[in-house]
Structure formats: C-alpha cells, structure tokens
Amino acid sequence: MSSASAKKPLTGEPSPEEVELGSVSQNPPAASVDVDLTESNTAAIGVGMAPVGSTASSSSSGAASRSNSEGSDRGVGLTATLRRKGSRMSAVLQASFPLSQLANSSNTAQLGSIQSMDLDEPVTTAEAVTALIITLVDCSVVLLPRMMANVGYVPAPIWMLAAGFATFECGLLIAEACDHVERRHNIVINSYEALAKQALGPISAVLLGIIKNLALMGFVVVYMQLAVETIVNLAKGEKTTRFGESEGLIRQAIQTKVRFFMVLPAFLAIAFVRSVKQVARIAVFSSFAVAVVVGSVVVACIWRSMLIPVCDTSMPLPWFNCRDYTAWAGRFITLGKPWVEQGQAIAFFFFLYAGLSTVPTLRARLQDKSKMPKVLRISFGLTTVLFLSIMCVGYWGWGNLAHENTLLGLSEAIPMFPLLGLCGKECLLVSIFCASPVYTHCIFSSMEGACSGKAADPASRLNTFLRFVLLSILVCITHIVPFVVQVSGLISSVFIVFTDLLFPLLIYYSSVSSLPEARFSPRMLLHAALLVFASMVLVMGFHGSWSSLQYQLKSKSFEER
DSSP states (O other): OOTTSOBOOOOSSOOSSOOOGGGSOSSOOOOOOBOOTTSTTOOOGGGTOOOOOOOOOOOTTOOOOOOOOOOOBTTBOOOOOOOSOSOHHHHHHHHHOOOEEEEEEEEBTBOOOOOOSOTTSOBOHHHHHHHHHHHHOOGGGGGHHHHHHHHOTTHHHHHHHHHHHHHHHHHHHHHHHHHHHHHHHTOOOOSHHHHHHHHHOHHHHHHHHHHHHHHHHHHHHHHHHHHHHHHHHHTTGGGOOOTTSOHHHHHHHHHHHHIIIIIHHHHHHHTTOOOHHHHHHHHHHHHHHHHHHHHHHHHHHHHHHHHSOBOOTTSOSOOOSSBOOOSSSOSSOGGGOHHHHHHHHHHHHHHHTOOGGGHHHHHHHBSSGGGHHHHHHHHHHHHHHHHHHHHHHHHHHHGGGOOSSHHHHHTTSOTTSHHHHHHHHHHHHHHHHHHHHHHHHHHHHHHHHHOOGGGGOTTSHHHHHHHHHHHHHHHHHHHHOOOHHHHHHHHIIIIIHIIIIIHHHHHHHHHTTTSGGGSOOHHHHHHHHHHHHHHHIIIIIHHHHHHHHHHHHHHHHHHHO
C-alpha cells in the first residue's frame, strides 16, 4: 500500500461528536478507503481504543457529518475495502474469514472479524449468513468424531446442542443490546469493544480486549500443534522406529524437529504479513481448504462404515477390525472418571462456536439491522447441523476407535483411504497456514497499538524482533503441551466463556437496566440457565481439560523415560 495513498484509521468507537441516528442511515455510503491497521497511529485493537478517523461531507442542505470509522472486532480488524473485483461472494469470503476459531477459530475463532465488507454496498441477509458460517466452521471439525467416542453417542449431541443454543441466545442478546445502546446514546455501534464501553464502561472494554487477545494466542498454539501433527503424519514419521527406542519416543523426537525447524520458520514468515489486504487475500483460501477437509472426512468415514463390520458384542474383548459403539461413555476413560471426559467435551463443543464478537460489526453492515436475529438463527442452525453430521458420520465410520484427528487416522486404515487422507491433510495444512495470518495480525496489531516508538512501527527492527519472540514463545508452549483437544478446552473454559457467555449477559442487562425489558420475564429463566451452563463450562470444562492434560503429560513423561 503506497504511503501516498489516503489512509484512515478505523475504530470500534464513535467520535466524540456522535452523530444522531436520525441523520445517519443504517448503511451510510462511504468512499473507498485504504486501511492499514499496522500504522503507528492505530490503537490497541484488542481493547477497542483506536483513534477516530472520520470524514465530514456537507451537502447543499447542510447535512450532518457522517462517521466513517469501523470497529475492530474479535481482536482484529480485517478491514480493507474490497473493490468490485470478481463476484460479490468472493468479497463476502474475504470479508468474513474466520476466525477460528477455531479457530474459529476457531474457529474459531473461531474470535475474529467480519468487517472487510465492501463499504460501497450494504450486506444482504444471505451474504451475512454465509459470512457468519465461514467464521464459525474451521479445521477443528476433524476432532469431532473422537469427541463422540470419548463421551458416548447420547451425551455428545446433547452437549453440542446446548453449546450451540447458549451461544445463539447470547448472540441475540448482543444484537438487542446494540439496538438499545444506539437508541439511548444516538450513536452507531460497530464493534464489540465499543458496545462493552458504552454498556459497562471503559475498564470493561479493556478487560474484554485483553481476554480476546489471550484467546487469540491460544488459537495460534492450537494451529501450530495441528500443523506439527499433520506434517509428521504426512512424512509417516510416527511409524519410524529404531532398535531400543519406543515408537512414542521417536514420534516426540520427530515432532520436536518439525516444530522448531519447519513450523516455527513458517510462522515467522507469516509474521511479515503486515497488510490487512494481504491477510484477507490469504484467508479466503482457507475457506475452500476447510470444505475439502470436511468432504474428505465425510466420504472416508462413510466408505469405512461400508467396509468394516460392526463388532459382535457377544465376543470377548478386545475387538479389532470392527466398529463398536457406546451410548453413555467411551470405552477409553481418562483416569477412570467419565465426568472428566464429559467436562472436556463441554468445553470443546463450546470452543467450536466461538465467534460472537463478530455480531456487532456484521449487524452494522446489514441492509436491514432488524434481520440480525434471522441471520443468527439460520447461521447457527446450519452450522449445528454441519457439526452434528460430521461428528455422527465420523463416529459411525470409526466407532470407539476414532482417531483424535480423523484425517490422521485415515492413512492407518484400509489402503484405499490414504489418497483421501493425503488430500485432506494437505488441505488441512493449507487451512492452518492461511488462517494463521488472521490471528497473528490481530495480536501484532494489538501489540503495536499498546506500544509507542519503534516498537509500534511495523517496519522497525525492534517490532520484527518482538514478533519473532512472541511466536517463538508460542511454539515453545506447543512443545510443553502438545495436545490439541486439551488446550482447546482450556482456552474455551478460561477465556471464551467470558467473551461469549458472561460478557453478553452483562452487556444486555446493563443496556436494558432502565427499560421494561429489565422487569422479570420468562426469558430471564433462560438466562439463569445460561449462567448455569457458563458455570459448567468454567468449572467442569476447566477441570476436565486440566485433568486430561495432566494425564497426557504423565503419559508423555513415561514415554520419555
């Protein structure tokens, strides 16, 4: 981006001269703006405190000035004007990509942003649904069959539906809170941090930003470990043995080499992606890669279910070369405590739906803001159907022997599967390395906004050094705790439970405190149930994930002896 080109810092907060709603349309037209969030004048994205940049335009009738500021969301601003090049759907894909969570992030996460929409055009309901689904669905879907194998085919769908409904209801609360705050303060809310600041105060907005950025770092750790495991599996290193050494020890040694000599350099190269436009262009490839990954998992699992018979339960254990299923608890229980697996599953399923911080930004771009509840219903409904389908089909094909990463188990199965597995694993790597710049850019932008001097200058050597140090620390974390499911559960139970459950409830009731909605209603009982579910995620999810992590660490230590 040329330094001579006009740039406007985008922000999640309205200017002090707030524009009355009566003088601002829901989707005010704006000139094409080139955005560079890595500018030194960009404030901390994570805390939503960027300086306001707005342009005032006066018509012959003396119309009021309109604010062109856009908020950073989910710790990032994927904010770049997508001029009309290619199809409208391509613009939506570049605008919405994850975040992933996941990322979404996770999804993941799914904790990202949907704010690269073409500012010249409002977003239709169909485009908003597509954008939100892309934000929620990421490569973590390959872990779903194992989750059902761990907890049983009865509790797994129940926990997933509970997580999906809780997140959906909190999304509705965020959208309604935006409506109330806009009417009360006569402003336009276009970021999660701006909403939190208006409803709860600036300290809460700062706290929300910190939690979101810590969660983003967790997503990067999960992506790094997924990349390590996938590369090792592609190289068939996990089948390599040497005389006198265990297979597990050899696998750990190979993972260490891959982690520090392949994955770390790749992420250090990603650190040089400094432009929001570059991030958006790269991220769009991840959406197509995830689609191939999902297709590979579904096809291979259906194929395997037709080739491998169901186990004869009248025969004594152990059962091999067959499929067995359990209703209420998996055959392999961590430390003999089924509730540990249940807690871990609750946290992981909630991890899949991380992404509510995109709601204010997406709502601000809608042609009709009143359609936001419909967007949430369709998006979360279709996403839940997709998650349930992948989990059930994968479990049907593998049973209780499902691999933690379904794609990695394909190459160890029937010889006909490796081709599908190879295609899926390569696309999984594409998804990881194309999604990672979204998260790293968020973290670095927040870091630059919180610093001053050369540390805030993306072109300085000090800034580059700090990027390298942060990524090296995250890689070292994956070396200490190389367990994707357990780390995902901890991220969900420690961070996402606050951003996607507790903060929405606090924001909503703070925004309606003086309105009739604050009176007792049956809906409050539902919100009380949400608090109970949040407590389950926070307590059971953390304890289950932490206990499982300790068990895995002990197993790892035993293999190293």
